[in-house]
Amino acid sequence: MVNDYEKVKVIVDKYGGNHDSVIAILQDVQSEYHYLPEHTLRAVASQLGLPLIQVCGVATFFKAFSLKPRGEHTVTICLGTACHVRGAPAVLDEARRQLGIEPGNTTDDMRFTLETVNCLGACALGPILVVDGEYHGQMSPGKVKKVLNKFKKTPGDKRHEELEVSS
Numbered sequence: 410m411v412n413d414y415e416k417v418k419v420i421v422d423k424y425g426g427n428h429d430s431v432i433a434i435l436q437d438v439q440s441e442y443h444y445l446p447e448h449t450l451r452a453v454a455s456q457l458g459l460p461l462i463q464v465c466g467v468a469t470f471f472k473a474f475s476l477k478p479r480g481e482h483t484v485t486i487c488l489g490t491a492c493h494v495r496g497a498p499a500v501l502d503e504a505r506r507q508l509g510i511e512p513g514n515t516t517d518d519m520r521f522t523l524e525t526v527n528c529l530g531a532c533a534l535g536p537i538l539v540v541d542g543e544y545h546g547q548m549s550p551g552k553v554k555k556v557l558n559k560f561k562k563t564p565g566d567k568r569h570e571e572l573e574v575s576s
């Protein structure tokens with residue numbers, strides 16, 4: 410069985426152990442774990458021969474990195490002014506209801522993280538809901554469930570089929 414240190418080593422080796430690739434390495438580690446667990450930051454630092462504080466500095470500087478466990482899918486709702494006046498708060502309320510979590514949190518089954526942003530730079534499409542980087546414009550509370558259900562389904566996963574039936 411491959412342990413986490415070895416998993417990180419495969420990623421570091423992919424970039425030739427190059428210090429200059431620390432951001433790309435952390436991105437790949439985050440794709441693997443959905444966040445940056447502390448022990449993986451230690452492994453990256455040790456394998457690149459960098460001080461841990463330097464690797465942690467990169468991990469905390471960029472908003473794209475998370476030191477907290479995140480769900481498999483990230484649901485982002487824009488609450489910027491243009492989206493707000495077109496009904497984003499109601500879209501957020503429905504997403505909270507569907508997922509059973511508040512913004513900034515992750516579902517217990519680690520499937521979804523819910524977050525808000527202040528503008529995505531695509532105001533004409535508002536209100537906007539984004540799942541894993543995929544934009545869903547002109548969102549309404551009635552469409553939220555349909556979009557989220559696409560990501561709740563995993564072939565052969567009975568638990569999520571039940572979730573869909575009971576919601």
Ligand code: FES
Nearest residue numbers: 487489492529532
């Ligand atoms: S306010 Fe939502 S994209 Fe600009």
